[in-house]
Each structure stands twice: as structure tokens, then as C-alpha cells.
Amino acid sequence: MDPYVRMCSALDRQLTADARGWLTDAVARVGRDPAAVRSAFPAAGRRCGRGPLVDGWTVADAARARLLTALPLRGAALAAEITALHRYGDAAEQRAVLRSLALLEDADASFADRGVPLVREALRGNDTDLIEAALGSYGARHLDHDAYRHAVLKCVFCDIPLDRVAVLAERADHELARMLADFAHERVAAGRDVPADVWPLLRAHPGTLEASGLPAETRSAVPDRRAAALRALDAYAATPTSPAGAA
Amino acid sequence: MRIFDPHIHMTSRTTDDYEAMYAAGVRALVEPSFWLGQPRTSVDSFTDYFDALLGWEPFRAAQFGIQHFCTVALNPKEANDPRCAGVLDVLPRYLAKDRVVAVGEIGYDSMTPEEDDALARQLELAVEHDLPVLVHTPHRDKAVGTRRTLDVVRESGIAPERVLVDHLNELTVAMVADSGCWTGFSIYPHTKMSEDRMVRILQEHGTARMLVNSAADWGRSDPLKTRRTADAMLAAGFDDDSVDQVMWRNPVAFYGQSGRLDLEDAAPDDAGLYEGNSIERGGE
Numbered sequence: 001m002d003p004y005v006r007m008c009s010a011l012d013r014q015l016t017a018d019a020r021g022w023l024t025d026a027v028a029r030v031g032r033d034p035a036a037v038r039s040a041f042p043a044a045g046r047r048c049g050r051g052p053l054v055d056g057w058t059v060a061d062a063a064r065a066r067l068l069t070a071l072p073l074r075g076a077a078l079a080a081e082i083t084a085l086h087r088y089g090d091a092a093e094q095r096a097v098l099r100s101l102a103l104l105e106d107a108d109a110s111f112a113d114r115g116v117p118l119v120r121e122a123l124r125g126n127d128t129d130l131i132e133a134a135l136g137s138y139g140a141r142h143l144d145h146d147a148y149r150h151a152v153l154k155c156v157f158c159d160i161p162l163d164r165v166a167v168l169a170e171r172a173d174h175e176l177a178r179m180l181a182d183f184a185h186e187r188v189a190a191g192r193d194v195p196a197d198v199w200p201l202l203r204a205h206p207g208t209l210e211a212s213g214l215p216a217e218t219r220s221a222v223p224d225r226r227a228a229a230l231r232a233l234d235a236y237a238a239t240p241t242s243p244a245g246a247a
Numbered sequence: 248m249r250i251f252d253p254h255i256h257m258t259s260r261t262t263d264d265y266e267a268m269y270a271a272g273v274r275a276l277v278e279p280s281f282w283l284g285q286p287r288t289s290v291d292s293f294t295d296y297f298d299a300l301l302g303w304e305p306f307r308a309a310q311f312g313i314q315h316f317c318t319v320a321l322n323p324k325e326a327n328d329p330r331c332a333g334v335l336d337v338l339p340r341y342l343a344k345d346r347v348v349a350v351g352e353i354g355y356d357s358m359t360p361e362e363d364d365a366l367a368r369q370l371e372l373a374v375e376h377d378l379p380v381l382v383h384t385p386h387r388d389k390a391v392g393t394r395r396t397l398d399v400v401r402e403s404g405i406a407p408e409r410v411l412v413d414h415l416n417e418l419t420v421a422m423v424a425d426s427g428c429w430t431g432f433s434i435y436p437h438t439k440m441s442e443d444r445m446v447r448i449l450q451e452h453g454t455a456r457m458l459v460n461s462a463a464d465w466g467r468s469d470p471l472k473t474r475r476t477a478d479a480m481l482a483a484g485f486d487d488d489s490v491d492q493v494m495w496r497n498p499v500a501f502y503g504q505s506g507r508l509d510l511e512d513a514a515p516d517d518a519g520l521y522e523g524n525s526i527e528r529g530g531e
Contacts, residue, residue, distance in 0.1 A: 039376070042343040046507065088294065088340045090301060091522060126523025
């Protein structure tokens with residue numbers, strides 16, 4: 001089933017009668033008058049609920065996505081309205097905007113890359129929820145190689161599981177593997193462990209780990225560094241060759 | 248003792264204040280938007296401030312076990328500056344937010360035509376967004392300003408029980424009480440109202456629809472004036488129930504009319520992050 005359809009049917013099942021009535025009415029109002037979204041969008045969590053739904057969406061995310069897809073606007077006008085919602089939105093509202101970008105582009109090709117500045121803003125911040133939302137399929141489609149690689153590296157630093165990053169297996173390239181190998185080396189040199197989801201990406205690019213300074217850490221004069229290096233190499237060796245889970 | 252400070256500008260206060268307020272019994276508060284002591288020169292300056300009232304400040308308060316709500320508005324002083332009048336256009340976005348429990352502070356400062364216009368338009372917005380309003384009364388020519396405020400409120404058609412008229416004193420309390428609006432009193436160290444005068448007003452006018460606040464801000468003020476007034480009430484012979492009514496149930500009843508006063512049992516949580524940032528300083 002199409003993820004948007006799955007989300008909408010899950011939302012319809014979960015909403016109370018009152019909430020469903022409010023959302024139906026709000027969607028109709030937004031369809032008639034786009035400016036109505038400015039009051040409906042912030043209120044969606046209070047009116048519909050904030051709990052989890054499906055595929056990482058919350059009820060509020062899904063209700064807000066419905067409001068955005070109801071906007072009778074295209075291209076630059078659509079981008080201006082959602083950019084303002086993002087600007088005046090709290091973290092939950094910004095998250096819903098970011099998660100909806102791919103839906104907006106699917107419905108209106110002329111929306112194109114007009115949401116990229118919002119993705120980049122989230123990636124500059126420290127809110128892991130927003131970073132994750134920014135790295136959905138829209139971010140994966142539009143970020144250039146450099147920005148995408150740095151975003152993935154930021155996830156590793158912020159402990160965001162890499163299986164949350166859209167189309168990682170396809171977009172991960174040799175240069176990203178090189179950056180992650182250097183990151184793994186840094187961690188080992190500090191006597192620390194390396195997050196497990198780094199290994200499949202290194203496995204997919206044979207030679208990158210070997211080319212980093214990590215293996216030499218097994219001969220370090222510092223016992224903590226030697227031990228961390230041995231643990232890292234064991235974890236790498238135990239990882240299957242085909243990258244799993246990075247869908 | 249549980250205390251709800253219905254008017255305090257925490258943006259201007261320190262974490263020591265939050266600690267002392269929690270220790271004194273403060274568990275919830277409302278921070279009305281107001282001016283910053285020096286003029287703002289653009290609408291963006293307001294929106295950054297509103298964002299802080301809805302974002303960073305409730306996060307900070309929660310670290311100390313205090314629930315933070317706010318009111319947003321174009322304040323009367325800055326309503327006179329044409330560079331700031333555009334705030335009214337962006338206000339509807341903020342009036343839809345979860346933690347906004349009233350439109351405020353609105354009202355008069357110097358009673359200019361621009362203030363008339365901003366007051367009337369914001370009373371309309373309150374009706375439209377189904378929110379109560381917090382009305383500031385002027386420091387100068389207070390009795391005339393208060394009377395005129397009550398006239399404008401009456402003409403707007405908003406229900407008086409959805410209006411809190413603040414910064415009252417011995418000379419303005421009766422006309423506001425007679426209007427059906429809620430009456431608010433700001434207890435200050437040297438000006439406005441003292442805790443002993445407040446106790447005399449409560450003895451004379453009763454405790455119904457009475458709210459007491461510290462209005463503490465960046466000036467000489469005391470965020471514990473709510474507790475000191477509660478203690479003065481007890482010393483004057485009021486019972487615990489009357490103190491609880493004034494210090495907790497009245498503000499809860501007034502702001503609860505917004506439908507957004509989502510009070511829950513909160514415990515201090517100093518391990519949190521807001522947008523990935525913490526209130527810790529000097530390392531991890």
C-alpha cells in the first residue's frame with residue numbers, strides 16, 4: 001500500500017469522532033481559503049492528538065500533512081505558505097512540515113526543490129527529531145552529495161539510528177564510507193566504541209576501513225585504544241558483507 | 248501551599264528565581280507578552296519573542312517543576328509605533344498555539360487613537376479565537392484609563408467573565424468588580440500594591456474573581472510576592488481554603504476558559520534538552 005494512503009487510513013481509524021469532524025472541516029476550510037491553514041496547522045495536535053501512528057508518523061504529523069496537501073496552491077505560492085508555517089511553527093509543527101515535503105512534491109512537481117532551505121535549516125540545528133524528519137525521502141532526493149554525507153555523519157554524532165535515513169544504501173558512496181572510517185578511528189583513538197550501524201556502510205565499501213588509521217590502533221601504546229581497536233575490528237568482521245537494514 | 252502566578256515575565260528572571268519560586272509553592276504561571284524595557288523596532292523582533300515564550304521559556308520552567316503558559320499580543324506602548332503595528336497581522340498564527348491561554352497584555356498606556364485601534368482589534372481576535380483576555384491598566388491617570396477600558400470591553404461584546412483587568416488598586420477595584428470582569432493585582436516591592444494593602448482589599452471585597460500576581464520583570468520586583476501575600480492573608484486570619492482560592496483556583500478558573508490550560512503534575516527534570524540545547528553551563 002502507498003505509505004500516504006496507509007497513513008491516512010490509520011489516521012481515520014485513530015481519530016475520535018470530534019477530532020475527525022474538526023479535521024474534515026479544517027481541510028475544507030483550507031481548500032476554500034489557504035490562509036485558514038495558519039490557525040488550523042498549530043491547533044492540529046491539540047485537536048487531533050499527538051500519539052504515534054504508523055511508519056514514524058504521529059497523529060498530529062498526519063493531520064498536519066492532510067492540511068498541507070489540501071492547500072489549493074502550487075509551486076512558489078505553496079512554498080511561501082509552508083515556509084511561513086515552518087517559520088512560525090514550534091518543533092512539532094516544523095517536524096510535520098519536513099515530513100510532508102515529499103508528499104507536496106509528489107502532488108505538485110513544480111514544488112520541486114523549494115523546500116530544501118527548510119531541510120538545510122533542520123540539518124544546521126541540534127534537534128534530532130527535526131534532523132531525522134529532514135532526512136526523509138525529500139531530503140534524499142534533493143540534497144547534493146556533500147550535504148547528504150555531512151547529514152549522515154551528523155546522525156552518527158547525534159545517535160540517530162541510520163535506518164531512519166531514507167535511501168541510505170543507494171546514496172552512500174565511497175567518500176561517505178571514508179568519512180565514517182575516519183570517524184570510527186577517532187572514536188577508537190579516544191578509547192570509545194563505534195555505533196554498530198556504521199559497520200554495514202564500511203562493509204559495502206571494502207578497503208575504506210583498512211585505509212584509515214583504525215587498524216594501526218591495535219598496536220597503540222595506550223591499553224584503552226588497543227582494546228577499543230580490537231573491539232571495533234571484531235564488530236566489523238562480524239558484520240555481513242551486504243548492507244542490511246539501510247533501506 | 249500551591250501557587251499559580253497569573254502574571255510574571257520569566258524571560259527577565261534567573262534560574263535562581265525559578266528555584267525559589269518552586270520552593271515557595273509556585274507550580275504554574277502565565278507569562279504575558281509585554282515590552283522589553285526598550286523599544287522593539289520590527290515585527291520580527293516580536294515573533295522571536297513569542298517563539299521564546301512558547302519554546303525556550305516553558306522548557307526552562309519545566310526544569311524546575313513549574314508549568315509555563317503565556318499570553319500574546321501587541322502591547323499598548325508599542326501599538327503607537329508604526330514599525331510594530333504589523334504584529335496584529337501575524338498574531339492569529341500565535342493565538343492558535345497550545346500554550347497560549349489568553350490574548351494579552353492589551354489595554355491603554357497613553358490612551359492614543361493607535362491604542363484604541365489595537366485594543367479593539369485584539370478584543371475581536373480574542374472572540375474569534377475563543378480566548379480570554381488579559382487587560383493592562385495604565386500607570387498614569389489610572390482611574391480614567393480603567394473606566395475607558397471597561398467601556399471598550401463592553402462595546403466589544405466579549406463576555407466580562409472572560410476578561411481579567413490587571414494592576415488594580417483601592418480606587419479601581421470596585422468599578423472592575425461591578426463590571427463582571429476578573430480583578431488582578433500586581434504586588435510590587437515599592438510601587439503599585441503591597442501585600443498588606445492587598446489583604447485589606449480582600450477583606451473588603453472578598454476573594455471571588457480576585458487574582459494576585461508578582462508581575463516580576465526586568466525592573467525592581469519580587470517573584471515571591473505571591474507567596475508573601477498568601478502568608479499575609481494567613482496572618483490576617485484568612486483560612487487555607489481562601490488562600491488556595493486566590494492563589495490557585497481563581498487563576499486556573501480564569502485561564503482555564505481557554506480550554507488550553509493543560510495542568511499536569513510536574514516534577515523538576517534537569518536532564519532535558521530543548522532543540523538539542525540544555526540549561527547546563529560549563530561542560531556536560
